[in-house]
Amino acid sequence: MNRPIAKGWCPSALHPMQSGDGLLMRVKPKYGMLNSKQLLVLADCSDKFGNGLLDITSRTNVQIRGINEKNYSNLILKLQTEELVSDSDKLDRLNIIVPPFIQKNSLLWRCASQIYSGVEMLPFLPDKFGFCIDYHDSRYLSDELGDLFIEVVSGSKLMLRCAGMKEAFYTNENNLINDIKKIIEWYLEIQNVQKNERAMRMRDVVEQNNFPWETIKKIKEPFSQKITVGRYQSKFILAAPFGQLKSEHLRKLAAANKKVQFTINKMLIVESLPDTNLGLINEPQDNRLKMNVCPGAPHCSSATIKTRNLAESLAHQEEFIIGTNVHISGCSKGCASPNSKEICIVGNEGRFDIVEKGYAWDKPAVKCSTQTSVLEHLKETRS
C-alpha cells in the first residue's frame, strides 16, 4: 500500500496548526540551543497559553501544544519580546539542523550564522525545506533530515551537497550564501514552485533531473555517527519519552544548566543533570528509545487511539519487546517513522491494527479491539 498523503503544512510560530488538543506552534531555537532564561519562558508560555505539554521534533525544534486560539496573539507577542520568535516570514520558516555538540564560533556554527543572517537574500523557501550543517566524513545527520547539506571536510574546507546525492561541490565561507542561493533558485525553478505551493523534496528533484554544476565525484565514503542517551565526556544526553516534554522538565533543566542543545533523535544535550528525578530518559537500555510513537489521541485529530498509553505499557513488557523496533501510529499516515519496523501498531477507528515487518500504511496481519488484546497477541507471538 502507498503512504497516505499528509494533509496540512509544517507548523511554525507565525503559521500554527490546528491539532486535536488546540493550536500547535513550533519554536525553532537557533543552533538548537536554548539558554536557561529561554527555557523558563517556554515553560511559562506552555502553562499560561497552552496545555503544559511540548514536543521535541525530529528536526530539533520545540512545539507548544494545546494553545487556545484566543491566546495565540499574546503568546506570539511574548515569544517575540523574548526573541524566541521572529516577525520575519523567511526566518520563521527557516529550518537549520546542526550536529550534536556544536561549538560556538566553530566553522559549522559560522555557516549556520551566515544562513540565519542571510536568509532575507534567499528565495522564499518551502516550509519543509531544511539545511543540515555537518561534518562530511563523520556525519550525524541523515539525508532524510534535510534538503541542502553544508559539510565541513578535513577540518576546514566546505562542501555543498544536495540530499540524495553522493557528489558535492566545494564552496567557502565567502561564497557560501551565493552558492546556496544558486542551488535553491535552480531547485525552485525546475519545478516551477510558486509561493505557498507544495514543493518536492530536494532528493526527489535531483533524482529526476540532471544537476547542472560540475561536482567532485570521488568523495570519501562517510561514516555515520550515532548518539544515544548517557554520559559524553563532560556532558549528558537525555531523551524525551516519545518526544514529549512537560513544562516542569524545562524548569528543572533550566535550574541545572546555563544552556541546553535540542538535538537529533528527539534528544537533549545538557551540562548537568538536575538533582531531583527529571522524568526524562537517561539510560540507553530504556525500551522507550526503541519506539517511534506519534502524539496520537487526544493530541492529533486524525488519531483514534491513545498511542502514548499503549507505548508506556509496551515499554514495561521486557520479555517480548527486547530487540524489537516498534512504531505506534494514531492512524495510517505513519508520521512518527517513514521506515519499515518489526511491529507497527496503527489506530483504525478505535481499533489497533498490527502490521508485522512493514509500514504503518501496510495491510495489517491482525486487528485487535483493545489495548489488552494487543499486549496478549504480542505476548503469544513473540515471547
Ligand code: SF4
Ligand atoms: S500518524 Fe499520528 S500524528 Fe500523524 S496524522 Fe496520524 S495520528 Fe496524527
